[in-house]
Amino acid sequence: MDMINCKVNGIAVSVPKGSTILEAARAAGVEIPTLCYMKDINAIGACRICVVEATGARGLATACVYPVAEGMEIKTNTEKVQQARKTTLELILSTHDKKCLSCPRSTNCELQKLCNDYGVTGTEFEGFKPEFAIDDSAPHLVRDNNKCILCRRCVAVCREQFVGILGANDRGIDTHIGQAFKLNLNDTPCISCGQCTVVCPTGALTEKDDTAQVWAAINDPSKHVVMMTAPAVRAALGEEFGGEIGKNVEGKMVAAIRRLGADKVFDIDFGADVTIVEEATELLGRINNKGVLPMITSCSPGWVRFIEQYYPDQLAHLSSCKSPMQMSGAIIKTYYAEKMGLDAKDIVVVGVMPCTAKKYEIKRADEDAAGVPDVDVSITTRELARMIKRQGLNFNALPDEEFDSPLGEDTGAAVIFGTTGGVMEAALRTANDWLTGKDNTEIEFQAVRGAASIKEATVEINGMPIKVAVASGAKAANEIMKKIASGEADWTFVEIMGCPGGCVTGGGQPIHPQYVRDTVDIHALRSKALYDADEAAVLRKSHQSPVVKELYENYYKGEYGCHKAHHDLHTTYVPGKKF
Amino acid sequence: MQKKISSNPFRGTPEQEAKLKEIIAANKHDKSRLMGVMQEAQGVYGYLPIEVQNMIAEGMEVPLEKVFGVATFYAQFSLSPKGDCNISVCLGTACYVKGSGDIYDELQAELGIGGDECTPDGKFSLTACRCIGACGLAPVLTVNEEVYGRLTKDDVPTILAKYGK
Numbered sequence: 032m033d034m035i036n037c038k039v040n041g042i043a044v045s046v047p048k049g050s051t052i053l054e055a056a057r058a059a060g061v062e063i064p065t066l067c068y069m070k071d072i073n074a075i076g077a078c079r080i081c082v083v084e085a086t087g088a089r090g091l092a093t094a095c096v097y098p099v100a101e102g103m104e105i106k107t108n109t110e111k112v113q114q115a116r117k118t119t120l121e122l123i124l125s126t127h128d129k130k131c132l133s134c135p136r137s138t139n140c141e142l143q144k145l146c147n148d149y150g151v152t153g154t155e156f157e158g159f160k161p162e163f164a165i166d167d168s169a170p171h172l173v174r175d176n177n178k179c180i181l182c183r184r185c186v187a188v189c190r191e192q193f194v195g196i197l198g199a200n201d202r203g204i205d206t207h208i209g210q211a212f213k214l215n216l217n218d219t220p221c222i223s224c225g226q227c228t229v230v231c232p233t234g235a236l237t238e239k240d241d242t243a244q245v246w247a248a249i250n251d252p253s254k255h256v257v258m259m260t261a262p263a264v265r266a267a268l269g270e271e272f273g274g275e276i277g278k279n280v281e282g283k284m285v286a287a288i289r290r291l292g293a294d295k296v297f298d299i300d301f302g303a304d305v306t307i308v309e310e311a312t313e314l315l316g317r318i319n320n321k322g323v324l325p326m327i328t329s330c331s332p333g334w335v336r337f338i339e340q341y342y343p344d345q346l347a348h349l350s351s352c353k354s355p356m357q358m359s360g361a362i363i364k365t366y367y368a369e370k371m372g373l374d375a376k377d378i379v380v381v382g383v384m385p386c387t388a389k390k391y392e393i394k395r396a397d398e399d400a401a402g403v404p405d406v407d408v409s410i411t412t413r414e415l416a417r418m419i420k421r422q423g424l425n426f427n428a429l430p431d432e433e434f435d436s437p438l439g440e441d442t443g444a445a446v447i448f449g450t451t452g453g454v455m456e457a458a459l460r461t462a463n464d465w466l467t468g469k470d471n472t473e474i475e476f477q478a479v480r481g482a483a484s485i486k487e488a489t490v491e492i493n494g495m496p497i498k499v500a501v502a503s504g505a506k507a508a509n510e511i512m513k514k515i516a517s518g519e520a521d522w523t524f525v526e527i528m529g530c531p532g533g534c535v536t537g538g539g540q541p542i543h544p545q546y547v548r549d550t551v552d553i554h555a556l557r558s559k560a561l562y563d564a565d566e567a568a569v570l571r572k573s574h575q576s577p578v579v580k581e582l583y584e585n586y587y588k589g590e591y592g593c594h595k596a597h598h599d600l601h602t603t604y605v606p607g608k609k610f
Numbered sequence: 611m612q613k614k615i616s617s618n619p620f621r622g623t624p625e626q627e628a629k630l631k632e633i634i635a636a637n638k639h640d641k642s643r644l645m646g647v648m649q650e651a652q653g654v655y656g657y658l659p660i661e662v663q664n665m666i667a668e669g670m671e672v673p674l675e676k677v678f679g680v681a682t683f684y685a686q687f688s689l690s691p692k693g694d695c696n697i698s699v700c701l702g703t704a705c706y707v708k709g710s711g712d713i714y715d716e717l718q719a720e721l722g723i724g725g726d727e728c729t730p731d732g733k734f735s736l737t738a739c740r741c742i743g744a745c746g747l748a749p750v751l752t753v754n755e756e757v758y759g760r761l762t763k764d765d766v767p768t769i770l771a772k773y774g775k
Contacts, residue, residue: 190676195675196674198673198675200678200679200682202682205611211663211675211678212615212660213615219675610660
C-alpha cells in the first residue's frame with residue numbers, strides 16, 4: 032500500500048494514500064473537532080468546524096475531506112484556526128434557539144461543548160432567524176428545527192437505513208431539514224428506528240419524552256405499576272452515569288427502578304424466553320406443514336414497520352409472535368393479574384427499552400390480550416436515566432438488587448436477544464434440543480454472532496441442514512427482502528433487527544459524541560456484556576426457563592402455541608404503504 | 611423563500627403517465643440521471659406535484675425526499691401547476707424601478723393568488739421572472755408567449771379580461 036508521510040502538530044505519521052487530514056490526525060493521536068463528519072457514513076465538509084492549517088492548502092483545509100500529501104505539515108489548533116472555528120460557531124448560533132436550559136441534550140450536546148471549549152457565549156451575527164414549528168406528530172420522536180445546525184448527520188443515517196425520509200429542502204438561508212412535501216413525520220414511511228436521535232449533535236432530534244406518564248402512574252395509588260427492562264438496557268444504562276461503555280449494570284438498574292416507586296420490577300427476558308418457545312413452535316410447524324418460508328422474526332418494531340410499509344405483500348413471512356415486550360405485557364395483564372387478584376385495567380405496564388420504535392409498537396392494533404393495551408408506556412434507556420436523575424438517586428452508589436418474582440427469572444438465551452444474531456441463536460438452541468430430544472451442551476452458534484449487517488449460515492440440527500440468515504439495519508433488511516420477494520432466497524429462518532447491530536445500538540440507547548462512535552466499537556462492548564451474562568447463566572435455553580414451565584403447565588394448560596397462548600401472544604400485521 | 615407547494619388537485623392524464631414511465635425506463639439504470647428525469651417530467655406535466663415526484667422516486671428507486679430536496683433546491687423546478695394562461699412579470703432592475711412590483715401586487719390581488727401559484731380553476735398562474743431583455747418596454751410582463759410593455763397597474767384588469775377573467 033502506498034503510504035504518505037506527513038506531520039500533525041509536529042508529530043510524524045505515515046498513513047495510506049488517500050487518507051484525509053482527520054484520519055492522519057487520529058493516527059497521530061490528535062483529535063480535531065467535527066460536527067458533520069461520521070466515519071464511513073458522512074464526509075461532506077459542510078460544518079467547517081474541522082478546519083486546520085495545512086501546507087499546500089489554499090486557505091484553511093477541511094480536515095474531514097482534505098487528502099494528505101507527502102510532506103504536508105498540519106497544524107490543528109493555531110490562533111487562526113481557533114478564530115475560524117469560533118466564527119463558525121457564532122454563525123451557527125445565529126440561527127439557533129439557544130434554549131439550553133430546557134433542552135434534553137444539555138450537557139450532552141456537541142454544539143454546546145464546542146461553544147464552551149471555544150468561549151463562545153452568544154453570537155455577533157444577529158439577523159434573519161427562521162422560526163420552525165416543532166414536529167411532534169409521531170409517537171416516537173420530536174423534531175425541532177430551531178436547534179438544527181444543518182450538519183445532515185440525520186439525513187446520512189436515514190439514507191444509510193434505506194428509508195431516507197429526512198433530507199435538506201430549499202436552499203440558501205431557507206435550507207432546512209424536513210420531510211418531502213412538508214408532510215408530518217407521522218405521515219411518512221419513517222420506521223421509528225430513532226437512529227437519527229443518536230447521531231444528532233444537538234437537541235433537534237430527540238425521543239418523545241413519556242416519563243410524565245410514568246410519574247403519573249407511580250403517583251396514582253390506584254395503579255399497580257410494573258416496570259420491565261429489555262436485555263440491552265442493562266448493557267448501556269451505566270453510560271448515562273459516567274460508567275464505562277458496555278458495563279452490565281443489571282443490579283443497580285433494578286435497584287434504581289424500585290426506588291422510583293415501581294410496584295414490581297420484571298425482566299423482559301422472561302417474555303423473550305416465551306417468544307422463543309412460541310417462535311420455535313411456529314417455525315417447526317411451518318416446516319412440517321409446508322407453510323410460508325423463510326419465517327422472519329418479529330421482535331423489532333422498526334423492522335415490522337419497515338416490512339409493513341415497504342414490502343406489504345410479503346407479510347406472510349413474518350412470525351405472528353408478538354415481540355418479547357408485548358408478550359411480557361400480555362402475560363402481566365392476564366396470568367399475573369389473575370395470580371395477584373388484580374384487574375388488568377389497574378395495572379400500568381412500563382417497558383424500558385433501548386428503542387424508540389417501541390413507542391409506536393404499543394399503539395399497534397391486536398396488541399391487547401386482556402382487552403387493554405399490553406403495554407401502556409414505553410420509555411427509552413435515556414428516559415429511564417432522566418427519571419433516575421430527577422429522583423436524585425446516586426446511581427453508582429446503589430446496591431445490586433434482583434428482579435422481582437415471579438416474572439424476573441430468565442435464561443442466557445433471552446439475554447442475548449439484545450444483539451444482532453441473539454434471537455437466532457436462542458431459537459436454534461431450543462430447536463436443536465427439541466429435534467434431537469437431548470439436552471445439548473454445544474449451544475454456542477458462533478456463525479450468527481458479530482456485527483456484520485448480513486450473516487448467513489447453514490446449521491446442522493439433528494442431521495438436518497438448516498439455512499439461516501441474520502440481518503440488522505433496514506438497509507440489510509431490504510437486501511434480504513429483495514431476495515425473498517424475487518424467490519431466490521432459500522433460507523428457512525431469518526432474524527431481522529431494524530437497527531444496525533441490533534438492540535444494543537438501538538435508537539433509545541445512551542448517546543456518545545461522534546468522535547467516540549468513530550473510534551470505539553460500542554456495539555462490540557455492549558454485546559460482550561450480554562454474551563458474558565449468557566455464559567454466566569445457569570440456564571441458557573429458553574424452554575428451560577422456570578417461568579415458561581410454570582406458564583404452560585398451570586396457565587395455558589397446554590402445548591406451546593396452544594389456542595390460549597396463541598390468543599394472548601400472537602398478533603396480526605397490516606399492509607401499509609409509503610405515501 | 612421556501613418553495614410553495616400547490617394545493618391544486620392533480621389533473622394528470624394516462625398519456626402523461628405513460629410518457630413519464632418511458633422517461634424513467636430510459637434512465638433508471640443510472641441514479642445520477644435523477645435531475646434529467648425531473649426536467650423531462652416537468653416538461654410533460656408543467657410542474658412536479660407529489661404524484662409525479664412519487665412516480666419518479668419509485669421508478670428511480672430513490673427516496674421521495676431526495677427528489678423533493680432536488681426539486682426545492684433548483685429554481686427551475688416548480689411545485690405549482692401552470693395555468694392555461696401563465697403570467698410572468700419581470701422584476702428585473704429596469705422593470706422594477708418602472709413599477710413592475712406594483713403590477714405584480716395588483717395581479718396577485720386581482721387573481722387572489724400569490725406568486726408561484728395557480729388559480730383553483732387552473733386558468734391563471736402567476737410567476738415573477740428576472741430580465742427578459744425587453745428593458746425598452748419596461749415594465750413588462752408576458753402571458754404565455756404574448757408580451758405586454760409600458761404598463762401601469764391600471765392596465766391589469768384589461769389584460770386579464772382579454773384572457774377571460
